[in-house]
Amino acid sequence: MVRAMTMDDYDDVYALWMSIHGFGIRSVDDSREGIERFIKRNPGLSAVDVEDGKIVGAILCGHDGRRACLYHVCVSEEYRMHGIGKKMVLFCYEALKKEKINKVCLNAFVTNEVGNKFWQKMGWTLRDDMNYYDHTLNEENLTIFNK
Structure with a gap:
C-alpha cells in the first residue's frame, strides 16, 4: 500500500536505504534533520510503500513551485518487479498535479542499471541536450555508497 511518507517513517526508510547495494546516502541531507526539513517543505509529496507490515519502497519528492524532483527512489530488492516503484511514482505524480506542477526531473547514477531501466520503462526521457552542474x-555533506 502506497501512502505519504511522514517523519515517523524515517528510521524504516533509512534502514531500507542502507539495505540497497550501491545506494548513495548524503551525511547531512539524508540525516533525520535533513529529511525533516525536506518533508516539512514538501508535505504529502514523498511516498512509502508498506507490504507485510514493513516499508519496502520509498521516494522523496519535492518541488520549488515550478519543477519537481524525485530523490532516493528505491524498492527493497526482494519486493522488486511487483509494480511497487510504479505505484509510488504515480502517487507522486498525482500529489504534484494537485500542486499544479507540470514537470518532474530526477538524477540516476550512470552505474545504476536497475534504476535506469526502470525510468526508461516508465517513459522518462534521458536528456542529452544539456549539462548537469x-x-x-x-x-561535510558527503555521499557514501552502500556496498
Whole structure:
C-alpha cells in the first residue's frame, strides 16, 4: 500500500536505504534533520510503500513551485518487479498535479542499471541536450555508497 511518507517513517526508510547495494546516502541531507526539513517543505509529496507490515519502497519528492524532483527512489530488492516503484511514482505524480506542477526531473547514477531501466520503462526521457552542474556549499555533506 502506497501512502505519504511522514517523519515517523524515517528510521524504516533509512534502514531500507542502507539495505540497497550501491545506494548513495548524503551525511547531512539524508540525516533525520535533513529529511525533516525536506518533508516539512514538501508535505504529502514523498511516498512509502508498506507490504507485510514493513516499508519496502520509498521516494522523496519535492518541488520549488515550478519543477519537481524525485530523490532516493528505491524498492527493497526482494519486493522488486511487483509494480511497487510504479505505484509510488504515480502517487507522486498525482500529489504534484494537485500542486499544479507540470514537470518532474530526477538524477540516476550512470552505474545504476536497475534504476535506469526502470525510468526508461516508465517513459522518462534521458536528456542529452544539456549539462548537469552542481556546486557544494557544505563540504561535510558527503555521499557514501552502500556496498
